[in-house]
Amino acid sequence: MRQTVEELTNGIIAGDRASLARGITLVESNSQKHFEEGQMLLQALMSHQNKTIRIGITGVPGAGKSTFIDSFGTYLTSKGLKVAVLAIDPSSQVSKGSILGDKTRMERLARDHKAFIRPSPAGGKLGGVSRKTRESIILCEAAGYDVILVETVGVGQGEYVVRNMVDFFLLIVLTGAGDELQVMKKGIMELPDLVVVNKADGDNKQRAVKAKQELNTILHFLTSYTEGWLTEAVLCSSTKESGIEEIWTKIEQFRERVEKNGLFKKRREEQQKEWLHDLIKEQVERLVFQHPIIKEHISQLESDIIKGKQSVSKSALSVIELFKQVYSS
Amino acid sequence: MRQTVEELTNGIIAGDRASLARGITLVESNSQKHFEEGQMLLQALMSHQNKTIRIGITGVPGAGKSTFIDSFGTYLTSKGLKVAVLAIDPSSQVSKGSILGDKTRMERLARDHKAFIRPSPAGGKLGGVSRKTRESIILCEAAGYDVILVETVGVGQGEYVVRNMVDFFLLIVLTGAGDELQVMKKGIMELPDLVVVNKADGDNKQRAVKAKQELNTILHFLTSYTEGWLTEAVLCSSTKESGIEEIWTKIEQFRERVEKNGLFKKRREEQQKEWLHDLIKEQVERLVFQHPIIKEHISQLESDIIKGKQSVSKSALSVIELFKQVYSS
Known part of the structure; x- marks a missing residue:
């Protein structure tokens, strides 16, 4: 990203197409860094x-x-x-x-x-x-x-x-x-x-x-x-x-x-709530799947499941237990 | 649920259609109790x-x-x-x-x-x-x-x-x-x-x-x-x-x-991994959305978002912070 979030914000507000295109690429990105920048960008554009x-x-x-x-x-x-x-x-x-x-x-x-x-x-x-x-x-x-x-x-x-x-x-x-x-x-x-x-x-x-x-x-x-x-x-x-x-x-x-x-407003409000829920889910999933210890555990479970040593259901529950442990320490 | 998980298991293995139909209804249910019973059922059927x-x-x-x-x-x-x-x-x-x-x-x-x-x-x-x-x-x-x-x-x-x-x-x-x-x-x-x-x-x-x-x-x-x-x-x-x-x-x-x-086996293995990931996501989402304190917080945020007091992005991050706090205590 050559442009800073602030530059992007200004570009988008000014109607610059290239900035808009780059902004969309940013929010579409799956990396955590881009996610945070993307959320900053959205926050900045909120009042516009x-x-x-x-x-x-x-x-x-x-x-x-x-x-x-x-x-x-x-x-x-x-x-x-x-x-x-x-x-x-x-x-x-x-x-x-x-x-x-x-x-x-x-x-x-x-x-x-x-x-x-x-x-x-x-x-x-x-x-x-x-x-x-x-x-x-x-x-x-x-x-x-x-x-x-x-x-x-x-x-x-x-x-x-x-x-x-x-x-x-x-x-x-x-x-x-x-x-x-x-x-x-x-x-x-x-x-x-x-x-x-x-x-x-x-x-x-x-x-x-x-x-x-x-x-x-x-x-x-x-x-x-x-x-x-x-x-x-x-x-x-x-x-x-x-x-x-x-x-x-x-x-x-x-x-x-x-x-x-009043339905126009009401519908947009409902949509914002749904958006919030989706964002929360996405972030929580990151907490699980990107934590090195949990990641390691999941990959061990995967190989156990394949060998028939462990069921999918039990494996999922053990991940949840580990998740609670990891974040409580 | 009148039948116990054990009865359902036996009914399904015996090829009883009514048990199979009830079993599917159980795994399709969105309640946490049914989820657990459904997972027990799957676990029991694993070797069949x-x-x-x-x-x-x-x-x-x-x-x-x-x-x-x-x-x-x-x-x-x-x-x-x-x-x-x-x-x-x-x-x-x-x-x-x-x-x-x-x-x-x-x-x-x-x-x-x-x-x-x-x-x-x-x-x-x-x-x-x-x-x-x-x-x-x-x-x-x-x-x-x-x-x-x-x-x-x-x-x-x-x-x-x-x-x-x-x-x-x-x-x-x-x-x-x-x-x-x-x-x-x-x-x-x-x-x-x-x-x-x-x-x-x-x-x-x-x-x-x-x-x-x-x-x-x-x-x-x-x-x-x-x-x-x-x-x-x-x-x-x-x-x-x-x-x-x-x-x-x-x-x-x-x-x-x-x-x-070997592709048949490999493909089924990949599918099991994906299933594990989906199950983990579902359980983690429950941890967030069904926790009374977090639930309360989310509903407060929703009304703030609607009033324009708070952005969706910031709200999501605050839920994640609360989530970490709640499960670390």
Whole structure:
């Protein structure tokens, strides 16, 4: 780290993109030293939070999330808003690569100086990603970004994690995937504040209209995730750029509604509590797994378990005993 | 719990389904008392592990996982094997319901006395699910099940978690989803030991053949997850029941291969280590979050954070300090 935490703080507040990128790298780091510096940075940026909206975007691979973000983000920057895109990339744990690393997925937005795109490899550790994405959001907000788009791939657990980090959650669906809707509806359909039927153009238009109607029927019978807000399905064509403005209008209406009824504030507060709990867990785990004596003991147990000398359950309990001993002396 | 741990142990070893179901409920429980009993149960069952194969099955919603498991499981029981299906259900955190609770998704298998189906709600906590699913596997194995099928929905993080619990990993793909393949390939395609192109029948047959060829081309350029094994794509029709036998033959070949080169054993050993680490984390978290003084402190911090008096980072550090104090006295 060539820059000090203070320099980074000033850079980020001044809206310097390189500082922001380095700040995110710092909070994403797994080393204890970087963790402490990262927490100092966050502490320093705490008083520089602006009024922002955090929007989660999800959908199965191929639903057109990137194309949508490209159009939607460009629309927002054209309105004078600064847009940050944080993409959680669960892919490629094996090769450590990142499909989202390829910024060409969002061609226009990547060249837009009012936009900042940051793919973050999940690396298979969901908890870590959750904490780090949350911290990256804070950094982007301190850097003056008004709209934070958090993209998550897939229909797995990532959805729930992201839902708990954002103000508004948007599900992008594809009309082509046949029975996909049938299977998805129960679990996933309970999460979003808006469902976007993407690729509503050309040959696909009619199917999209039908899908929208079906979705609205389903949504009608579900409890909305956000109290006092009716989740609806709308049409969108990212390539023809239709529907984009309507989606932003919905989000603005949503924001007004939840600010009025106090839910916006309440949700962010809940999210902070969750963040605190995650941070505590992370630190406590360090106390265990990075203590030299405990580390040694664990590695002995591992070899005993493999030899069949010891069960996993008993081993875990013996680690806990040792942990208590070590920290009581 | 009316049955004692000893009674449960005996019931499970005797292959009693009700005992097995209760045992799983016990290890899935979040209470400390049940945790301890669950660990005693696992300890008691430790010496009753048989030769089994653990197969992870994944695919996007609508890919036909349930229909596949229904056919595949029925094929296996017809060969005299006992089959357990553990389905991780990431859905419906909001309503606490479970789409997979509906056993009619696997109609034949649900009526088959050589099969045991158990859906487990993920409840939004991935780590917990991972530990609990692992323990449920042990229980099923002690109860005499030869093949353990672990189903996971989606293309998110769940895949990685399940991949790390099983011997063999199977990805089911659907040919209809158009560009789905394009987007998926990099991340997901690195995980499976076999890719099954499902619904290869009727109108879909030709597209399935084409998809299989494309997939094999892609797989050819990827590093297989399992060293010494070439991941291939095969066709399957769960409704017409074709391809099922070929898939089982592949799995048997795989097993022979990895048993010979030591990878089977090595992988299970690695998985036990990971399980140990997860258990330790869970227990340490209990030490923090269930200690009355620390609990009180955390709730005070939460209200300070909300009032803007305190940052999340500093709060977490103060909890760690208190934790050290509490356990050193």
